[in-house]
Amino acid sequence: xxKCLFGSKIIVMARSSMLKMKRRxxxxxxxxxxxxRQGAMILMRLLRRKCPPSQLQxxxxxxxxLQSPFHVVPDQQTGRYRISSKAFxxxxxxxxxxxxxxxxxxxxxLQPTALYPAVRNAxxxxxxxxxxxxxxxxxxxxxxxxxxxxxxxVFNITDAVKRKIFKSAxxxxxxxxxxxxxxxxxxxx
Numbered sequence: 001x002x003k004c005l006f007g008s009k010i011i012v013m014a015r016s017s018m019l020k021m022k023r024r025x026x027x028x029x030x031x032x033x034x035x036x037r038q039g040a041m042i043l044m045r046l047l048r049r050k051c052p053p054s055q056l057q058x059x060x061x062x063x064x065x066l067q068s069p070f071h072v073v074p075d076q077q078t079g080r081y082r083i084s085s086k087a088f089x090x091x092x093x094x095x096x097x098x099x100x101x102x103x104x105x106x107x108x109x110l111q112p113t114a115l116y117p118a119v120r121n122a123x124x125x126x127x128x129x130x131x132x133x134x135x136x137x138x139x140x141x142x143x144x145x146x147x148x149x150x151x152x153x154v155f156n157i158t159d160a161v162k163r164k165i166f167k168s169a170x171x172x173x174x175x176x177x178x179x180x181x182x183x184x185x186x187x188x189x
Contacts, residue, residue: 024109026040026108026109026110030108030110030114030115031110031114033118038147040149041146041147041148041149042146042147044144044149045144045145045146045149048144048149050141050142050143050144051101051103051104051142052142053139053140053141053142056101056103056130056140056141056142057103057130058129058130058131058134059129059130059131060101060102060103060106060129060130061102061112061127061128061129061130061172062099062100062101062102062127062128062129062130062133062140062152062154063099063100063101063102063112063113063125063126063127063172064087064088064097064098064099064125064126064127064128064169065099065116065117065118065119065122065124065125066083066087066122066123066124066125066126066175067119067120067121067122067123067183068081068121068123068179068180068182068183068184068187069121069180069183069184069187070084070086070087070121071083071084071086071087071126072084072087072123072124072175072180073086074184080175080177081123081175081177081180081181081184082175083124083126083166083169083171083175085162085163085166087126087166087169088157088162088165088166088169089157089162090155090157090162094153095155095157096143096153096154096155096157097138097153097154097155097157097165098151098152098153099151099152099153099154100112100115100118100148100150100151100152101130101140101142101150101151101152102127103130104142104149104150104152105150110150112127112172113125113172113173115148115150116173118148121183123175123176123179123180123183124171124172124173124174124175124176124180125171125172125173126169126170126171126172127169127170127171127172128165128168128169128170129168132164132165132168133154133165133168135164136160136161136164136165136168137156137158137160137161137164138154138155138156138157138161138165139154139155139156140152140153140154141153141155
C-alpha cells in the first residue's frame with residue numbers, strides 16, 4: 001500500500017513538473033515577438049475554446065495599450081501626457097474596444113504585460129477592472145484574433161459608457177513621456 005501511494009506521488013510530481021515546464025515554455029514563446037509567437041497564437045486559436053463572458057472575473061482587468069498621438073493628450077496643468085478619453089472609443093471597424101484580458105493571460109501563467117507592446121506607437125497601457133466596465137454598461141468578451149489568443153473586446157460602447165470606463169482606468173504601464181512627445185511631433189507635421 002505504501003509503495004502504491006509513493007508511486008502515485010511520483011506521478012503527481014512528474015505531472016506538476018511537466019505542467020510548470022510547459023508554462024515556462026509558453027511564457028518564453030509569448031513573451032518574444034516573432035514567428036514562433038505568431039505560430040503559437042494561431043495554434044491556440046485553432047485548438048482552444050474561448051472563455052465565455054459569464055466566466056470572466058470582475059476583479060481582473062481589461063488591458064488597453066495606449067498609442068500616441070491617438071490615446072494620449074498633453075495636460076496643460078502638469079505639462080505631461082495623460083490618458084485621453086479617446087483611448088476608450090469604439091473601433092469604426094467592428095464597434096468594439098480592443099485589449100488583452102488579464103484572466104486569460106494568468107490562466108497560462110503570463111504576466112498582464114507579457115504582450116506589451118503589441119502595436120506600433122505604444123507609449124503605455126491602461127487597465128480597467130472588468131466589473132467596472134460591466135457596471136458602466138459595456139459587454140466584455142474573450143475575442144481571440146489570429147495573432148493574439150489573449151485578445152478581448154468591449155462592446156456596447158456609448159458616450160456614457162466611454163466616460164465611465166475612462167474614469168475607472170488607471171495607468172498600468174506608465175506613459176513614456178519622451179516617446180509620447182516624439183509621436184505627437186511627428187503627427188503635427
